[in-house]
Amino acid sequence: MHSFTKTQLQANQKYLELLSQSFPNITTAVGEVVNLKAILNLPKGTEHFLTDIHGEHEAFNHVMQNASGTIKRKVHQELGNTIAFEELEELSTLIYYPEEKIDLIKREKNQESLDNWYKLTIYRLVTVCRAAASKYTRSKVRKALPRDFAYIMEELLQEDEHRFNKKEYYNEIIECLVKLDRAQHFIVEISGVIKRLTIDHLHIIGDVYDRGPGPDVVMDTLMQHHSLDIQWGNHDILWMGAAAGNAACIANAVRIALRYANMDVIEDGYGINLLPLASFANLVYAEDPCLAFVPKISEPQNVTDQEITLMGKMHKAISIIQFKLEEALIDNHPEYHMEKRQLLRAIDFENGTVSVEGVVYPLNDVYFPTLNPNSPCELTEEEALVVDRLVYAFLHSEKLQKHIRFMYAKGSMYKVFNDNLLFHACVLLNADGSFKTLRLDKRDYTGKELMDKFDQMAREAYFGNTDQCTPHNESDILWFLWCHEDSPLFGKDKMATFERYFIDDKVPHKERYVPFYSLIDDDDVLAKNILAEFGVDPEEGHLINGHIPVKAISGESPIRAKGKQLVIDGGFARAYQKTTGIAGYTLIYNSYGLILISHDPFESVEKAIAEGIDINSTLSVVEKSADRKRVRDTDNGKALLSQVEDLEMLISAYRKGIIKEKLI
Known part of the structure; x- marks a missing residue:
């Protein structure tokens, strides 16, 4: 004392x-x-790290249910010496999807064998749950128990079924659950407790949104999680800007949804009406095949040729609107120094060319019915009406606003947690490895201070608008963070959207990474300097980020800077999986050390339930603690x-x- x-x-x-x-x-x-x-x-709780989910809600949900294989390992560890491998796999699947699995089993068994299955399964689940609970105090476990079965579960978890004086007591609890037709409900609830106790805290290191079909479903899931934090990604900040009513951010969000044929996210997920855009596009681009704007469909979808044609027209219409809005925004912010990105003004309409960074390229599409060569960033009346309706719809989407408020409440530009520095993309550096200085609000910021300033500005951009019916200029900083080379969420010299749509030559498509990426690969000293800047022990800590997919298929490693940096974006989004060769990395940090898991593509929930087909995952121990880490x-x-x-x-x-x- x-x-x-x-x-x-x-x-x-x-x-x-x-x-x-x-x-x-x-x-x-x-x-x-x-x-x-x-x-x-007590042993430290297990942390689970995911990044770059990009709306792939089914794969995300499965990784959440199996805790990147942690639950299966626990099942095998506790019961592997007593039951067959097939039964272990079935029990694991039951914990992941208890209601669906029980429905399947009920169709296969008569009542007597079902009752016996219930009893045996409850015994086994209690054993696994007891192991998961052993790292925590009784008080914490009690708080995790569902109200309906709190007393019963606590008794089963704290008592040993083999203890002489309590054996009949223990057995009678389970017998009564079956006889009184509560076994199914109990199994569902205790499976949830196992999952909750297996993972103590969840880290989402950016990019919930865009590309995949269900970012809204992912957000619904995250809002139910007991303990998590989020580090904003550039795609998240884009939707945060859209929710703030920023027209340029809204145009980008709609364009990306159309590019990947994900209109359902906007229309069904968030209740935003795209009919004004569809009507406008169908009229203005009626004779335009919009070949460069045919949506990317990575897997079979129930989409007709007519719908694909319409999406292509909408895609081109919103893209032109986006470029106009962005050029006007750049005019309003000379401090952004983005004049070179005003490419509509660089079009030579007579010759059908465009000048990009001093080089003239032929355009593959010269049909611009809404562009005024004398004032290319000026919206037509019809375009302005489409934008106004979209802004109003985004501002008044109750579900979107709820999700974005949660993103702000749980999120930040970076997070320091248990001697690890978490951020989505990068830290701004000069070519010599020193921290880059930016001038914001008449003051210079660098390193941690700069990240904190961006965090404050991002919050003010959303919450500083007291009139939620109209957008405001402060929200432009969210667009800056989406695509500027000085954004620590972006980390490239430009976003070459215009070039990819309108120029066939691949040279101007290239987006060059900022110095952080080339400098840190093998430089543990630089990594330690960054850790120290953010108040993290440089010897014990790690940088953990995502953003740039690791091309495992080409031999790239997610472990960099001599083990001080872990890049865990391996391609959750299907759009990236051909490039990466895998379907994502996740990270587990338990009391024994850091474990990196690489995942093969997820087939389907239906196959997982019916056939027990789990995600095939490969584990690599990144770092093992000499002494088991404790809560202290x-x-x-x-x-x-x-x-x-x-x-x-x-x-x-x-x-x-x-x-x-x-x-x-």
């Missing part, structure tokens, strides 16, 4: 008086110290140690008569 002088105690007397309201005497304070010190010696080694442990010190100060104040004990 710490030793405190009377001077120290008197200096903190007001705070100690407040603390004494919760711990009114020595006994209660000592009891809490004993409790906290015991907790400090975590951020939460540091907070608990601080609480212990305060309580010991209170105990000392009681004993020295500075604070009076209270009767309870």
Whole structure:
């Protein structure tokens, strides 16, 4: 116990008086110290890291259900010596999808064999749940239990079915659950408890949105999670800008949805009506085949040729609107220094060419019925009406606004957590490895301060608008963070959208990475400097990010900077999987160390349930702790140690008569 002088105690007397309201005497304070010190010696909870989900809700959901294979490993570890491999696999699938799996089993068994299956399965699930709960206090486990079965589960988890005096008691609980027709409900609930206790905290390192079919479904899932944080990605910040009513961000979000034939996300997911855009596009581009704008469909979809044609026209219409809006936005922000991205003004309409960075290229499409060569960024009346309706719809989408508020509440530009620095893309560096300085709001910012400033500006861009019926200029910073070379969420010199649509020559399509990516690959010293800048122990900590898909098929490694950096974007999005050769990386950080998992593509929930086909995953131990990490080694442990010190100060104040004990 710490030793405190009377001077120290008197200096903190007001705070100690407040603390004494919760711990009114020595006994209660000592009891809490004993409790906290015991907790400090428990194993640290398991952290689960995912990034670049890009709307792939089915694969995301499966990885969430199986905790990147952690649940299956726990099932095999606890029961592998007593039951057959096929039964272990079936039990794992049951934990992932209990309701669906039980429905399948009920169709296969008669009532007697079903009742026996219920009993045996409950015994096995309790065994697995007991193992998952063993890392936590009874209090924390109790809070994770569902209200309907809290008492029953607590009894089963705390008692040993082989203990002589309790064996019949234990068995009767399970018998009653089956006889009273509550076994199915109990199995569903205890499967949820296993999943909750297996993963203590979830990290989403950016890019929930765009490309895949269900970012709204992913957000619904995240909003139900018990403990998580989010590091914003550039695609997330784009939708945050769209929700703030920024027209350029909205045009980009709609364009990307059309590019990947994901109109359902906007129309069904968020209730945003695209009919004004469809009507406009069908009229203005009626005779235009819009060949460069045919949507990318990565797998069979129930889409007709007529729908594909219409999506192509809508895609081109919103793209032209986007370029106009962006050029006007650049005019309004000379401090962005993005004049070279005003490519509509670089078109030579007579010769059908465009000048990009001093080089003239022929255009593959010269049909621009809404472009005025004398004022190319000016919207036509019809385009302005489409934009106004889209802005209104995005601002008034209740579900979108709910999701984005959650993104702000749980999210940030970066996160320091248990000696790891998490961010989506990069830290801004100069070519020599020093931190890049930017001038924002008449002041210079660099390193951590710069990231904090961007975080503050991103929040002000959304919450600073008191009139939610109209957009506001402050939201332009969200577009800047989406695509500017000085955005730590983007990390490239340009977003070559115009070039990819209108120029066949691949040279101007190239987007060059900022210095961070070329400098850090093998430089653990630079990685340690970055960690130190953000207050992370450079010897113990790691940089963990995503954004740039790791091309595993070409031999690229996600482990960089001599083990100090982990890049865990391996292609969750189907659009990237041909490039990466896998379907994503995830990371597990448990009390034994860091485990990197690479995943093969997920087939379907139906096959997982019916045939037990899990995602095929490969584990690699990145770093193993010499001593098992305990709660005292975590951020939460540091907070608990601080609480212990305060309580010991209170105990000392009681004993020295500075604070009076209270009767309870």
